[in-house]
Amino acid sequence: MMKKVFFDSSVLFSAVNSPTGGSAKLFTLTNIKKIVSKVVLTEVERNVRNKLLNYHLDRFFLLVEKLEIVDLPIDKGLVKKTEEIIVKKDAVILMQAKKAKPDFLVTLDKKHFLQEKVINFMQPAKVLTPKDLLQIIERKI
Amino acid sequence: MVTALCAASTTEVRIMLLTDAALKNMNITQSNIYPVSQARNMFSRLIDQIGTTKALYVTKKGKIRAALIDIDYLQKMQKDLQELYKKTYIDKDLLSYTREFTDAEIKEWAVEDKL
Numbered sequence: 001m002m003k004k005v006f007f008d009s010s011v012l013f014s015a016v017n018s019p020t021g022g023s024a025k026l027f028t029l030t031n032i033k034k035i036v037s038k039v040v041l042t043e044v045e046r047n048v049r050n051k052l053l054n055y056h057l058d059r060f061f062l063l064v065e066k067l068e069i070v071d072l073p074i075d076k077g078l079v080k081k082t083e084e085i086i087v088k089k090d091a092v093i094l095m096q097a098k099k100a101k102p103d104f105l106v107t108l109d110k111k112h113f114l115q116e117k118v119i120n121f122m123q124p125a126k127v128l129t130p131k132d133l134l135q136i137i138e139r140k141i
Numbered sequence: 142m143v144t145a146l147c148a149a150s151t152t153e154v155r156i157m158l159l160t161d162a163a164l165k166n167m168n169i170t171q172s173n174i175y176p177v178s179q180a181r182n183m184f185s186r187l188i189d190q191i192g193t194t195k196a197l198y199v200t201k202k203g204k205i206r207a208a209l210i211d212i213d214y215l216q217k218m219q220k221d222l223q224e225l226y227k228k229t230y231i232d233k234d235l236l237s238y239t240r241e242f243t244d245a246e247i248k249e250w251a252v253e254d255k256l
Contacts, residue, residue, distance in 0.1 A: 009242075013242065014250045014254045017247070017250075018251060020256070021251070021254035022256050038230070039239065041231075042231050042232050042235040042236060042238075042239050043240065045229065046231060047241060050241065051244075092238045108249075108250040110249075129253060130254060134256075
């Protein structure tokens with residue numbers, strides 16, 4: 001069965017921003033199921049429009065076509081609980097990542113996501129960077 | 142200045158002929174409506190005139206059937222329409238759950254993302 005990988009905003013944004021990084025490389029893999037939430041899409045598109053160039057927006061649309069968009073309702077009670085794990089600004093996405101029940105949560109946010117508290121909260125899913133996930137996948141191949 | 146000639150659909154014509162208010166909204170006045178016979182004879186002059194009026198209307202058998210549109214105006218309208226219908230994944234209800242990334246974190250992610 002294909003492994004489910006939840007992309008956080010930092011990964012999707014970086015894949016749009018740089019076609020040569022690990023985030024972009026994940027989009028070339030066909031043996032993983034790439035999932036994303038609507039909040040992530042809204043956040044990334046907002047930032048692509050404000051921070052990057054027009055051609056990046058085209059690339060964003062192109063990449064999103066390769067993702068499975070999961071519709072996860074925002075459970076405010078659960079968000080509140082998640083705020084004990086991570087800073088408020090990232091609580092909704094972390095809550096959605098948990099609800100999506102992925103095998104992996106990929107992120108580039110070392111400061112907030114790649115922390116012990118978050119790693120424990122996401123178990124049994126693993127929290128790691130695109131580079132680390134690529135290594136795991138390559139080792140298996 | 143180059144101009145474009147656009148045919149109006151029968152439905153549009155009917156709508157435009159409905160009320161004076163509709164005509165006003167379309168910026169149609171007696172001064173920018175020409176019967177086709179007259180328009181044919183003064184086509185070159187109409188093209189010169191189009192830059193200031195943006196649109197001229199041509200009637201046939203008493204009904205507006207076509208419009209002569211300033212090309213810059215037409216392109217602007219097309220661009221505005223494109224913007225309006227542009228694809229987006231932004232859900233307005235979710236915007237309050239999102240934030241603007243800082244330049245510093247974007248740089249950090251780029252470094253972290255290098256293979």
